[in-house]
Amino acid sequence: MNALQCLQSQSTDIFTEYVRDWKEKGGKVLGYACVATPVEVIEAAGILPYRIKAFGHPDTELGDAYLARFNCRFCRACLQLGLDGTYDFLDGIIETNGCDHLRGMFENWQHVKGYEFFHYLKVPHFVREDSLDYFEEELSLMRQAISKYFGVDITDEALLKAIKTYDEIQGKLKKLYALREQARPAVTGAEVMQIICTGSSLRGEDFGALLTGILEEKANASVPPYRARLMLLGSATDEIDLVREMEAQGALIATDALCFGSRSFWARAGGKGDPVRLLAERYLSHLFCPRMFTEYQERWDYILETARRANVDGAVIVYNKFCDLHGVEAVSQRMDLEKNGIPVLVLEKDYGSQADTGRIKTRVQAFLERIGG
Amino acid sequence: MTAMAAHELKEYEGLINRLSQVVKLSDAFPDQMSDEGLEGILHFLPSNLAGSMRAFLAPRIRDVSIEILKTYGAWLDSAFRAGEEGKKVFLIPFNFPPEVIHCFEGAWPVTSEVLSTLGVASLEGQGERYWDYAMGLGLPDSACSANMIEVGSALTAVDFKPDVIISDCLGSCDINSKTHEFLARYMDIPLLFLEKTVDNSERGINQYYLYFKTLVEEVEEFLGEKLDEERMREVIGNANRASELYWELWDLHKYSPCPVPNIFSLFLYGIRYTMWGTEDAVKAIEAMVDKCSERLKKGEYPAEMEVARAIWSYTSYYFDMAGFFNWMEEHGITHLGDGLDLFFPQVIDTTSRETMIRGLAEIARNMPMTRQMGASSMSVQWLDDIIWATRELDADCVIYCGHHSCKQTWSGASVMRSELMKRTKIPTLILQGDSWIGRMTPMSALQETIEEFVNNVVKQRRTTVRAVG
Numbered sequence: 001m002n003a004l005q006c007l008q009s010q011s012t013d014i015f016t017e018y019v020r021d022w023k024e025k026g027g028k029v030l031g032y033a034c035v036a037t038p039v040e041v042i043e044a045a046g047i048l049p050y051r052i053k054a055f056g057h058p059d060t061e062l063g064d065a066y067l068a069r070f071n072c073r074f075c076r077a078c079l080q081l082g083l084d085g086t087y088d089f090l091d092g093i094i095e096t097n098g099c100d101h102l103r104g105m106f107e108n109w110q111h112v113k114g115y116e117f118f119h120y121l122k123v124p125h126f127v128r129e130d131s132l133d134y135f136e137e138e139l140s141l142m143r144q145a146i147s148k149y150f151g152v153d154i155t156d157e158a159l160l161k162a163i164k165t166y167d168e169i170q171g172k173l174k175k176l177y178a179l180r181e182q183a184r185p186a187v188t189g190a191e192v193m194q195i196i197c198t199g200s201s202l203r204g205e206d207f208g209a210l211l212t213g214i215l216e217e218k219a220n221a222s223v224p225p226y227r228a229r230l231m232l233l234g235s236a237t238d239e240i241d242l243v244r245e246m247e248a249q250g251a252l253i254a255t256d257a258l259c260f261g262s263r264s265f266w267a268r269a270g271g272k273g274d275p276v277r278l279l280a281e282r283y284l285s286h287l288f289c290p291r292m293f294t295e296y297q298e299r300w301d302y303i304l305e306t307a308r309r310a311n312v313d314g315a316v317i318v319y320n321k322f323c324d325l326h327g328v329e330a331v332s333q334r335m336d337l338e339k340n341g342i343p344v345l346v347l348e349k350d351y352g353s354q355a356d357t358g359r360i361k362t363r364v365q366a367f368l369e370r371i372g373g
Numbered sequence: 374m375t376a377m378a379a380h381e382l383k384e385y386e387g388l389i390n391r392l393s394q395v396v397k398l399s400d401a402f403p404d405q406m407s408d409e410g411l412e413g414i415l416h417f418l419p420s421n422l423a424g425s426m427r428a429f430l431a432p433r434i435r436d437v438s439i440e441i442l443k444t445y446g447a448w449l450d451s452a453f454r455a456g457e458e459g460k461k462v463f464l465i466p467f468n469f470p471p472e473v474i475h476c477f478e479g480a481w482p483v484t485s486e487v488l489s490t491l492g493v494a495s496l497e498g499q500g501e502r503y504w505d506y507a508m509g510l511g512l513p514d515s516a517c518s519a520n521m522i523e524v525g526s527a528l529t530a531v532d533f534k535p536d537v538i539i540s541d542c543l544g545s546c547d548i549n550s551k552t553h554e555f556l557a558r559y560m561d562i563p564l565l566f567l568e569k570t571v572d573n574s575e576r577g578i579n580q581y582y583l584y585f586k587t588l589v590e591e592v593e594e595f596l597g598e599k600l601d602e603e604r605m606r607e608v609i610g611n612a613n614r615a616s617e618l619y620w621e622l623w624d625l626h627k628y629s630p631c632p633v634p635n636i637f638s639l640f641l642y643g644i645r646y647t648m649w650g651t652e653d654a655v656k657a658i659e660a661m662v663d664k665c666s667e668r669l670k671k672g673e674y675p676a677e678m679e680v681a682r683a684i685w686s687y688t689s690y691y692f693d694m695a696g697f698f699n700w701m702e703e704h705g706i707t708h709l710g711d712g713l714d715l716f717f718p719q720v721i722d723t724t725s726r727e728t729m730i731r732g733l734a735e736i737a738r739n740m741p742m743t744r745q746m747g748a749s750s751m752s753v754q755w756l757d758d759i760i761w762a763t764r765e766l767d768a769d770c771v772i773y774c775g776h777h778s779c780k781q782t783w784s785g786a787s788v789m790r791s792e793l794m795k796r797t798k799i800p801t802l803i804l805q806g807d808s809w810i811g812r813m814t815p816m817s818a819l820q821e822t823i824e825e826f827v828n829n830v831v832k833q834r835r836t837t838v839r840a841v842g
Contacts, residue, residue: 068783070515097571100547100746104784107752111788120749122572125543125550130587134570134580293543293554293566322780324548327513328555334511346511 003213004191012055012240014086016201022048023089028150031090033078033105034098035264036123036287038279040162041143042094043204045152050090051200053260054078056239056352066108067101072320073351074236075105082109092117092149094142099291099325119145125293127285136280143276159275165204170265172211177262179218181255181310186221189232189253190244196260197238226252227368228313231342233257233303233333235319235326237351245357246316249364255310257303263288266302290329299329300336307342314343314371316364320351343371387532388492388503388523389483393449395422395495399442406435419497428694433675434634437664441640444657445491448483448647453533455481461596464527464535464556466520466542466549467642467713468740469567472612472650473589473733474539476605479596483535484646489522490639490691493809499692500809503529512555517778518809519688520549524556537563537595539588541737544569545747548778565591567737569747573754578738585734600730606723608650609732615649616718618658625665626709626766630679632669635708636698637661639689642713642741676705681831684768685711686759686789686801687782688808696816706827709766711774712782713741715758752785756792763799770831772823775805777813800834802826 019029030042033052042049054077062083063076081087082105092115095106110118121142124131143154176195179186195214199207227250232243238260243253256262267286271278288302307315315337319326327348334344345367349356403410411430415423429438455462460481463474467486474482493499500522507525508514526532540553543566550566557564567588570577593599622641626633640661648654668674683701689711690697701708717739721732738744748754759771771793773786790801804822806814 066784066787068786070777070783071780097544100781101784103571103751104781107750107785108788111752120571122570122577124570125568126566130580130583131568137576290551291547293540293550293568294564296554296558322513322515324513324515324780325551327515328548328551331511332555332558348513 002217003210004195004217006210014053014055014081015089016198018202018206019048019050019089022203028091029089030092030094030117030146031087032094032096033102034096034123035259035289036096036098036283037094037121038139038142038283039204040159040166040275040279041139041146041154043162043165044154044158045146045150047091047146047150047152048201048203051197052078052082052087053197053200053238054081054352055197056241057081058352058354060352066112067104070322071104072099072101072235072322073353074238074320075101077352079105079109083112090115092119095120096123098123098289099323101322117145117149124284125291127292127295132280132284135284136277139276139280156275159279162204163275163278165208166265167269169199169204169208169211170269172208172215173265175215176211176218177255179215179221183311185223185229185252185254186218188223188247189256190240190247192253192256193238193240193243193258193260196264197240200260200264223252226250228252228371229254229311231255231257231303231307231310231312231315232261232318233315234317234330234347235323236260237318237320239352242318242349242360245361246364249361250368251316251364253316254312255306257288257306259289262306290325296329296332300333303333303337304340307337307340312342314345314367316345316347316367318347318349321348343367387529388496388500388526389449389452389488389533390531391496392488392491393453393533396442396446396449396491399439399446402439402442404436404439406430406439408432411435421497421499422495424696425494425694428636428699431695431699433668433673434636434664437640437660438636440660441644441657444644444648444653445487447653451481452483461536462533463592464538466540466553467646468545468742469539469541470649470733470736470740471647472608473592473737475608475648475650476600476733477592477596477598478601478604479598480592482647485523486519487643487646489519489809490643492522492526493692494694499811500525501812504810512552515548515778515780516552517546517548517776518807519776519778520552522809524552527556528559534560535562537565539565539567539592541567541569541588541740541743543567544571545743545745546781548780563595565595569738569743571747571749573749577749581738582731582734585737586730589730600726602726602729605726605729609721609723609729611652611655612650612718612736613720613723614655615644615658616720618655618662619645619718621662622658622665623765625662625669628669629682629767630672630674630676631682631707631709632665632673633661633709634664634668634675634698635702636694637665638685638708638710638714639691639694639698641710642716645716645718675699675702678705679707680705681770681827681835682707682709682766682768683770683772683831684709684759684762684766686755686771686773687712687779688774688776689713690774690806690808690816690819692807692809692811693816696820700816700820701823704824704827706823709768710762712745712755712759715744715762716741717744746781751781752788755782755785756789759789760793760797763793763797769799769835770826771799771801772826773801773803774808775803776808777805778807798834800826800830802830
């Protein structure tokens, strides 16, 4: 089995063989959900940082009993897996105020499960000297809390080593994106999403090693013929099947601006000095997430640069029903993409719902015809 | 002819422009109006406005309502005159204390949710045409109608245009903060903001003060006006007096049957979100307190007996005032207030500029939604406040309106209901509907559910019935 097949074989499992093995060896696992969480701190503690996902899980009855039908179904699906025991392997959770739905998900999860280790990392909604200072303190508190509860000393050296590990991962992921975005792409959108999703459940050094293998395997590969190159942007989506379905219609998702995609790593590098301050600056300044206030221009610049780099024929903005942040942001994005000559399909959808599949296929097909793909 | 043309409404007119004409009606009301006189007026009004007027001008509250309506009229009129008077108009959300803006000589606040509510209450077709316009742009249909109705009107570009927007919804409401950001960009006007640190620790509170002070400096810079200590003292003096009156009114709610008319909940926060810090606000709340004291003395209550005392845990419904506020009290269901009444006003120390700014920050931190949804834990703070209010006011049920856009409260509603029952044995009714748009759930359906809940759950549990007299 090659590196990519190894990833693919476990890519939609929650409690993967890798995690099972880690736990059996006495390793600890901390769950988090938002890309504003500096995983380097968890990594430096010798703990496995595990990004909470639902992989399009269709059942939400337990989640619905606590959250409501007016909450994002991604959060309800994750809560479902939290409450039905699927996530019982977690040794604790880091909450973030990524969005209102996510906060609700964490509060209900904790209300029912009562984790001994449940730390709330409060992330400001804007970047300014005072908010950076506050976030730096927040990271110090998170570091202290993890150290105290798990009985580990998170040294500056360990933090710097973890930062270096993730810098290397970022470099490799950028190479992967170059293979994806080039004129004759070597990797599909679904494959990249699989890699990023799976990588978010691995220790940094292991993910880095796997990426090295994947880059070698894909160096001279090519994807099947396609009708049009698209960019996918929008809210948190780990629905690999959705991307695969779009690509089955003839699209190639040649790049993305997703938080289970390029937004999770793209601009986080550089800088030096105190590791906690460095992490605060890197994370808060480069979220490219609509949760950040008055930063539309930065987000837009990032999207346009990504679209141009991948030379896309069109863009698909995808977001889950009831997502406030992306629901509003999509209006500006659509207007601005179209002003720049990039046709847009806005797909508001119900997360993980099989009922939406046919509708989405029809809309993607129609969009491909519209843009002449 | 020229003067007439200046007031003529365009075929497709914005909400504020239309409202400004409607509220002028209240100037024509005599201080004492007979039932026959009222019926005569209602006969000529469009149906939506007539319905609201029937609620506002019910005989038991008519004199106070006229006073309140005149206060709203003066508030809106001042916004229209602001330009001529060299003032800048600030569009603010309900959870930002307007007294901060009143502290500036050169500024006037207009509050988007109050405008939406007045529009829904008084305009033919309510706020739906503005909502539909916003939806037409592609804004999500799960947005908050309280904000989006007014914002939809602003986006049409045929309405009164504010000079600047303040958003303090960061940390407490995603949809409103994103809507403010979108509106400012779309209208190309400045946007100032204040984040609520979701952190109730001393450190979090201090950080909030820091953000608040920065906002004040930004307002000063925008206006080119430094806060004047004497003007602040005067405005805050009025706010302090209003706060004292708020607690008097709060205490009056404790009597059973409750002498506070249901609709006073709305009147109170309508004033709070617009005119707090002005003499007009003090007069309006004094009139409410006097009316309730008088009703208490006379033992007046609109039904034979008070059968239920309900706290509405977040918002109420505003698309049918008579069908909601008046219908409930005529059926013996007292509305003890809702989440928007829970702004915990405090008397601010007026010793110095610093104490006043700190006091205003503390007030801002405790505004509804900011306080609960912007807390370290949304559900815990919200629950604590509702438990406190139910105990204070001897409530025997809680009703959650289920305004569909309120994702934060929806995500805490389950914890709220189960914990409230565990800790206080008080049942909660969870409804579903849009508080500002009637086409989501009609009032008749809501009334039926409320009635079933009161008859089958609340009444069965009550040990005493509060007879009138």
